[in-house]
Amino acid sequence: EPEVTQTPSHQVTQMGQEVILRCVPISNHLYFYWYRQILGQKVEFLVSFYNNEISEKSEIFDDQFSVERPDGSNFTLKIRSTKLEDSAMYFCASNERNQPQHFGDGTRLSIL
């Protein structure tokens, strides 16, 4: 069964540094998403992306965040200057139109 894959599985970064999280969505999917889950809390929507542009973003997704689809397969989330409160699991998801979203197994981001 096709999967969404994410790298790295764990990223440790100093506060103030830039970090890029990578995702390879399922190949025939056209809609891409990032979510995050702070330890012990619910999963929260960050951003959705379609046709090479952001469709929707949450209030969490401020100017420090950006997304990109640099080639035909990768979908990245960049955090420009990380803060302690950015520590969380970050999940990428993808789907076809009007179908359920499938999640990658996440990147655990730890900010020191």
Added chain:
Amino acid sequence: RKEVEQDPGPFNVPEGATVAFNCTYSNSASQSFFWYRQDCRKEPKLLMSVYSSGNEDGRFTAQLNRASQYISLLIRDSKLSDSATYLCVVTHYNTDKLIFGTGTRLQVFP
């Protein structure tokens, strides 16, 4: 008020038991409904979509009551492998973003 509310549990049940989880949502514009399961420190995985007429998938039955803005999940004949957190998820009309509840933790014991 949280948009999607669930009893956090934990629900501790013996193998073979039937267990039911409830979820309420506050936004009447909610359009699509799902149950996902999440194992500890893993990604959410789709368990089932929830349809207005109710639907069943093996030991799992989901119900939706739009008037009461209430969703339920029934698990029959619980297995040890059912131990997980069950996430109630909704979307609104004209948006694809998933809105998650905090989840209900289930622990099935031998």
